[in-house]
Amino acid sequence: MADSPTPLRHAEPEKRDDATLAQEAQAHLGKSPALQLVAELLQKLRVGGFTWWTPEQVRSLWPASVRMGWLAQRPDIRQRITTGLTGLAPRAARNKTPEFQGALIDSVIEDGDVSVKQFDDAFTVEELAVYGPTPELWSKFRERTPWDQDTPSHQELVAWLFEAFLASQSSIGGHSRKPILTSLALRTAIPGKIWHTRIPLEVRVAIDDLRFQREKVKPSEAFHAIHDLSVATPSIIASNIALRELTRVVDVAEKSMGYNGSVPGKPATLPMGANSGVGNVPSQPGLRAASATGKSEAPKGEGAAGAAGGGNANATTPTPGRAAADEDFAFDDDPDSDEKTAEHAGGRKREPVADAKRQ
Template structure:
């Protein structure tokens, strides 16, 4: 049996607020774990609920109150929004993973150009704490001065230091935490940009390892960002159904398919009343086997299914964004 290549490196969400010599002390202090909604409620039972709700557990941050609220309240509201949303968590993990990979189709230069400083400061218009921290870190502007500048001024200053060559593209990207990007930025656009730029016809080892990781992320009921739980984006049946049966039989190694059949026979003999399900099949034909042997072009249906599963959350997030910008 062909062995899958080593898994790609992972973005360290737990240390995202402290990693790197350029991280500010303010960013170190604000780093906090993503916790399940149940834990969040139990730890903060005395706190009144955040203002505004979009339904399905998602929180809308009211712009009229955001500047009056404490930085701690703003951080808690953003954390709650992320904890409520499996789609946000998956895209957050995707953005973190892409950041640590060395793909030539997803580089700091690309992301900086695609989502400029001006765009990002507009996303963070209601987060003066983030804008202060990022501006001071990138430009050296004193923190108090940075706090009271407009998003446009802050973005102009960042653009100036980048044009002068004082700040590199990787340095620019590292001050933007993926969690902040997906909570406040155009999360559906991040997802579609990945799908459009991913070279699906390139079955190189690094791409296979990345897609294997992604399949596990879509199936996971625990977020890799922290010790939290979530509803899986896809079930094993969703994944299995999204791959053509002929493709499955053609490309998966015979010993993997034989192991699946043997497990099915063993279970039927020992527990004849228990059905043999897709989750049992994928416990043997694991994502690493699938990505290593099935052409990546044949796996695009899995990501289409994931997009459809996340569509309602993406739509709600876009609706919140429109309401807040009015």
């Protein structure tokens, strides 16, 4: 797991000119995929029009005085923002303290001279990511996101987030980076039962067709998770799997970025197969769930009433979640990792014939 990113602190900033400070900020951003991701996320949230992430809400979380404190070592940025929002002359604005600048900005907002959106846009997302507390910014995103609302806009946001996890270049500044998640890490973070019951049949058939075609053309080369995701794209995944289930992927990415444990109150991940209320898979009377003791147990509600169709058609059979941490296997590039993952997840074996007789 990576170390949690920290805000940039310049050494002897008073001895450096503005251009040097700006170069150091860009270098700091370029070295950290996690900071780049947060900058990209803040930009996405600004233009997303989400009711749970508005300029007013963001200002209440991080008002002017707080943000100016983040930029204490960058008098050039604080001067630009203060002059732009309040009209204070550049030299006078530059020489003021962060506290004075923050109070002045708040006063022009309260008096209606400047909108909250103008205030929010005055801070670039790169500046917020480099000098702000990114663990807190990430934490608030996870805390405020309504993971139970599978609306098109939220599905599009999660699809974009998955693409950003996999990207090897930042969409802001063009910085190259090591992807936050490998294709294998993303794919194995989604339990097989959920994948095979939620991803459309035609998509899974297309993955099989691609696998067979590759084996004909390049028989010596393995078929990897990256090939799965070339067909089952992040957009398809987010559109067909409940977003609450996909928080498993966000959990793994969070650990990769070093934000693990920094999210008090983040939504708990559901056990594999738990009923999320959205996109549920009908129960199958012939299947049995493995209990925590490893024994097979008949689902409640089966029997004469269930066979007659009187059971809950939307109920799912819960199975245990993975007991071990995802980071143990998420970045394993071994082609046999799928088998290792299955063993890591508990290695549940089924004997359908024996189960049928017990039924």
